[in-house]
Amino acid sequence: MLHLRLIVPADRTDEVLDTVEKTVGTTHVAVVPGAARNPAGDLILCDVAREAGDDLISDLRTLGIDECGSIAVENIDLSLSTRADRAEKEAPGEAADAVLWEQLSDATHEESTLSVTYIAFLSLATMIAACGVLLDNAILIVGAMAVGPEFGPLAGFCTALVRRAPRLAWRSFAALIVGFAAAMAVTVGFSLFMNATGLFTDEMLHGDRPNTGFIYAPDLLSFVVAVLAGAAGMLSLTSAKSGALVGVAISVTTVPAAANAAVALSYGDVKQTWGSTEQLLLNLLGIVVAGTLTLLAQKFFWAKQHKRTAYENA
Numbered sequence: 001m002l003h004l005r006l007i008v009p010a011d012r013t014d015e016v017l018d019t020v021e022k023t024v025g026t027t028h029v030a031v032v033p034g035a036a037r038n039p040a041g042d043l044i045l046c047d048v049a050r051e052a053g054d055d056l057i058s059d060l061r062t063l064g065i066d067e068c069g070s071i072a073v074e075n076i077d078l079s080l081s082t083r084a085d086r087a088e089k090e091a092p093g094e095a096a097d098a099v100l101w102e103q104l105s106d107a108t109h110e111e112s113t114l115s116v117t118y119i120a121f122l123s124l125a126t127m128i129a130a131c132g133v134l135l136d137n138a139i140l141i142v143g144a145m146a147v148g149p150e151f152g153p154l155a156g157f158c159t160a161l162v163r164r165a166p167r168l169a170w171r172s173f174a175a176l177i178v179g180f181a182a183a184m185a186v187t188v189g190f191s192l193f194m195n196a197t198g199l200f201t202d203e204m205l206h207g208d209r210p211n212t213g214f215i216y217a218p219d220l221l222s223f224v225v226a227v228l229a230g231a232a233g234m235l236s237l238t239s240a241k242s243g244a245l246v247g248v249a250i251s252v253t254t255v256p257a258a259a260n261a262a263v264a265l266s267y268g269d270v271k272q273t274w275g276s277t278e279q280l281l282l283n284l285l286g287i288v289v290a291g292t293l294t295l296l297a298q299k300f301f302w303a304k305q306h307k308r309t310a311y312e313n314a
Contacts, residue, residue: 001079001088002053002100006044006060007036007070016044019059025052025091027083041069047076047084049091051098061102073103099238099298101163107237108159111152112172119182121149122255126183127190129259134200136209141256148255150176154230154284155237158291162299176284180258187262195266205267215253215260216275218282226252226286233287234294252283 008016013031020026028047035043048056053073060071125147132140153175160169194200214222229252257280264272 001047001076001084002050003074003076004044004046004048004056005070005072005074006046006065007039007041008044008065009039009041009068010034012063012065012068013042013044016060016063016065019063020044020046020056023048023052023056023059025049025087026056027087028081036069039069047079047087049088050100051088052091054098054100054102057100057102073100099295099302104159104238105163105165105168108152108156108172109168111149112156112168112175114171114175114178118149118152118175119179121147122179122183123186125149125255126187126259126262129256130187130191130194130263133209133212133215133256133260134204134263136207136211138211141212144255144259145252150179150254151233151287153179154287155234155291157288158230158234158295161288161292162295180280184258184262184265187259188266191263191266200263202267205263205269205272212256212260215256215279216264216272218275218279222253222279223282223286226283227290230287230290231294234291238295238298252287253279254283257283 004020006016010033013033017029017031020029026046026048028045030045032043032045034041057071057073060066065071125144128140128147129144131137132144153172156172157169157176160166160172191200257276261273261276261280264270264276
């Protein structure tokens with residue numbers, strides 16, 4: 001269930017209440033006249049089944065409540081109510097399958113913003129991965145993958161393609177390109193420093209690396225894994241199961257590939273630099289393709305579910 005807190009101008013309250021009460025899956029509607037001060041208006045509270053939430057939020061935005069008032073949405077972790085149970089049964093589809101497009105757009109917009117913190121996390125992850133590839137240490141590679149924040153812009157780009165939002169697409173694309181370019185530049189400097197101190201050596205880069213040699217040798221299997229991880233990551237975001245994102249992060253070779261490319265560049269190894277760059281681009285492409293197709297499939301099947309429900313209730 002979702003909890004909505006609405007601030008509505010007093011002259012729009014009846015209109016909003018009519019919209020809320022007509023939405024299948026809503027319950028626990030409460031009105032506190034004149035409670036809001038900034039902006040001034042009435043306070044309306046209600047609960048709605050997650051699978052009906054996107055329709056209600058869209059209707060409220062159509063009424064312009066987000067402009068003249070406020071729409072706040074919260075997840076309800078526990079609701080002990082017979083009415084809530086009834087509302088969930090009446091709402092079309094399953095809560096786990098529902099996509100809250102406004103919530104997804106808002107979340108990916110925030111995650112895909114190019115910021116100092118984003119670049120810092122990506123740079124740190126790439127430097128950790130640089131240590132991992134030269135030490136041929138799989139644990140460090142996995143840790144670097146988990147630290148990397150690159151899935152946010154990737155998800156933002158997929159969402160922008162599906163929702164036809166060019167500004168979000170450009171913002172996400174810029175975060176990816178500038179972020180990885182900055183992280184790789186920092187890692188080149190880090191590699192040169194480590195080489196000067198004797199902690200990195202040419203022999204470590206060109207020696208036998210059974211655990212990390214795949215990073216600069218892209219193949220079709222790398223693309224397949226990226227596609228699977230991209231689909232899993234998007235499903236995790238849309239179903240609010242964020243715990244699965246950790247598994248997604250450590251399934252794709254993005255940060256390690258960027259790290260190996262940067263280290264190889266610092267040693268003038270063109271072959272490994274190019275191979276690692278291909279691996280990075282291949283993984284990014286796989287995630288974008290899978291993420292976009294996953295969102296399109298969810299949009300298509302959810303629309304069919306709504307049509308079927310509308311036909312059954314007609």
